[in-house]
Amino acid sequence: MRKxxxxxxxxxxxxxxxxxxIPMTKEExxxxxxxxxxxxPGQVVWDIGSGTGSLAIEAARLIGNGTVYAIEQNPVARELIRKNIYQFDLKNIKVIEGRAPEALLPLPVPQRVFIGGSGGKLEEIINLLQIRLNPGARxxxxxxxxxTLTRILVLLDQLPWKKEVVQVSVTRAVSRGNYHLLHALNPVWIIAVQKEGDEGGG
Known part of the structure; x- marks a missing residue:
């Protein structure tokens, strides 16, 4: 049933x-x-290592007539992405079969990129983004x-990109009979970088 x-x-x-x-990026x-x-509106977005496609789904709803390219090498995950696209009745997501960075080469230049999984090719992906992204892209x-955090920071420190790092730790209340307990999710580091250039560019 569609939701x-x-x-x-x-x-x-x-x-x-x-x-x-398949692992999924949690709501918070x-x-x-x-x-x-x-x-x-109108942006081209790459979602590398898209998993279930939860980020791709949300991004597609926020960019209007833009396009999200959900890149995923796992066939089971790709099928889940397609099911979620159908679930939310979205027309502006394209599922790309393959492994980054090779699968990225024929795609149009993005203004925004998410990296959830790199398949061990993070350095190659970052190098490709440095070449292909326009100034202001994020x-x-x-x-x-x-x-993974250490590896990302080492790679990014070699580039003239603006960088910010935050850690998100989420604790949810769960019911246990008449009581509520706190259930902590795994903390996640979110690294946001912008290629040299004006804000909003790319």
């Missing part, structure tokens, strides 16, 4: 998405990630481990 989300703000509840066993982290991207990377 609709009538609100313009991001933060679609997790249970609205078809997930299966997704909301901050989208805010850091600074999306606008990239938002989510990292779950200290090793």
């Amino acid at each position: 609709s989300w009538p609100y313009t703000t991001p933060g679609i509840p997790d249970e609205f998405f078809i997930r299966g066993d 982290v997704r909301t901050v990630t989208l805010a850091k991207a600074r999306l606008g 990239v938002v990377i989510n990292a779950l481990t200290l090793e």
Whole structure:
């Protein structure tokens, strides 16, 4: 059954998405990630390592006549993305089969990029973005481990990009009988960078 989300703000509840066993960016982290991207109408967006497509879905709803390219190498995940596209009745998402950076080469130049999974090719992806992105373009990377965070920072320190790093720690209240307990989700680092240039460009 198709579900609709009538609100313009991001933060679609997790249970609205078809997930299966594929990891998904949680609602609260997704909301901050989208805010850091600074999306606008008509943009071209790459969602690298799209997973279930939750970020791609939300981004597509925020960019009007723009286009989101959901890049995913896992066939099970690609099928989930397609199911979620149908679920939300969206026409401006294209599912791209393949592994970054090779799968990115034929795509149009984006103004915004999300990196949720790199398949061990983070350096190659960053190098490609440095070449292809126009000044003012923004990239938002989510990292779950200290090793990934360290690797990202080492790579980005070699580039003349503006950078900000935040950690998002979410704790939700869950019901247990007549009581409520706090359930902590894994903390996530969100790294937002902007290629040298004017704000809003790219």
